[in-house]
Amino acid sequence: RGQVMEQMLRLYQEEASKEGKCHDGNGRAVVNVSGTLVEESIRKRVLHSLREFWTSKSSSAGNRERPSIAAENYMILCSPTMFDATSQNAAKAAIKLKKYEALWNLAHEAINSVDPFFASHYTAVAVTHNFEGSPHIDKQNLCPFVGFAVGDYEDGTGGIMVECSARVVAKVNTKNRMARVDGRYPHWVGPYDSKRDRYSLIYYRTDGEVEPIGPAVFTVPSDNV
Numbered sequence: 001r002g003q004v005m006e007q008m009l010r011l012y013q014e015e016a017s018k019e020g021k022c023h024d025g026n027g028r029a030v031v032n033v034s035g036t037l038v039e040e041s042i043r044k045r046v047l048h049s050l051r052e053f054w055t056s057k058s059s060s061a062g063n064r065e066r067p068s069i070a071a072e073n074y075m076i077l078c079s080p081t082m083f084d085a086t087s088q089n090a091a092k093a094a095i096k097l098k099k100y101e102a103l104w105n106l107a108h109e110a111i112n113s114v115d116p117f118f119a120s121h122y123t124a125v126a127v128t129h130n131f132e133g134s135p136h137i138d139k140q141n142l143c144p145f146v147g148f149a150v151g152d153y154e155d156g157t158g159g160i161m162v163e164c165s166a167r168v169v170a171k172v173n174t175k176n177r178m179a180r181v182d183g184r185y186p187h188w189v190g191p192y193d194s195k196r197d198r199y200s201l202i203y204y205r206t207d208g209e210v211e212p213i214g215p216a217v218f219t220v221p222s223d224n225v
Contacts, residue, residue: 031164033172033219035179036114038148043176047150049106050199054129066126069136073129077104082123082207103127107201111146114178118146118203126202131189138183138204143211144218145183145204149174151197158192164216172217174200185216 038046054063054073063073080094097104104125112119121143138145147160153175160172160179163186171190172179181187183204192198 028163028166029168031168031170033170033179033217035147035172035174035177035219037177038110039113042110042113043150046106046110046148046201047199049103050127050129050150051197053100053103053127054199068134069131070134071128071131073127074131075127076124077107077127078124107203110148110201111178111203115146115180118180121205121208122146122203123205123207124203126200126204128200128202130194130198131200132191132194132198133188135186135188137186140206141183141204142208143182143205144180145202146178146180147172147174147200147202148178149198149200150176151199153192153196153198157190158198159190160187161190162187162216170217172219180218182213182216184213187216 063075064071066074066076077097077100078093080090080097082093107125107127108119111122122145149158151158155175156173158175160174160181162170162172162181164170172181189198
């Protein structure tokens with residue numbers, strides 16, 4: 001099996017090289033996609049809020065709610081509407097949301113400024129700090145998610161990488177931008193300087209109708225990052 005995989009990766013690299021395309025370390029072609037730029041005043045407030053939030057929680061336990069993901073901090077905020085109103089989960093979600101209401105409201109303001117439709121449909125937000133690597137599939141998602149990142153990490157790094165096909169990977173620039181990505185495809189965060197900070201908000205939906213799987217990304221690829 002190992003020899004077959006090595007041969008496949010070598011053939012992918014040869015194919016990408018012949019076509020003159022950039023390729024990842026495994027020889028697959030990489031296309032660049034950029035999200036929609038978020039209004040400067042909003043992204044500055046989001047950055048300030050997330051810096052303060054994670055600084056205040058840095059010494060407390062339980063700030064990695066998804067241990068399988070490599071992130072310095074990871075928290076999920078859920079709308080109580082995604083649970084049965086009489087359930088304990090709904091009660092816990094409501095208490096947690098009340099505690100972090102200011103952050104939830106700011107996150108909502110940000111996405112509503114770019115994508116009013118999805119702003120009225122997402123059911124949860126993942127709030128992360130220094131998320132890195134971690135290839136995975138979002139099995140519970142019922143539709144594409146919207147990703148938004150801020151921080152002092154360098155431009156052109158720390159993008160969302162998503163496997164569009166066996167031969168193509170999209171590098172999605174979400175720094176100061178919001179982009180729609182279907183997390184039901186394998187995806188991860190690209191490399192960036194670990195001495196810098198990368199904060200992100202991931203808006204997703206796990207309740208309601210299932211949206212059929214379509215393309216992995218929803219912006220026309222370009223040569224620019």
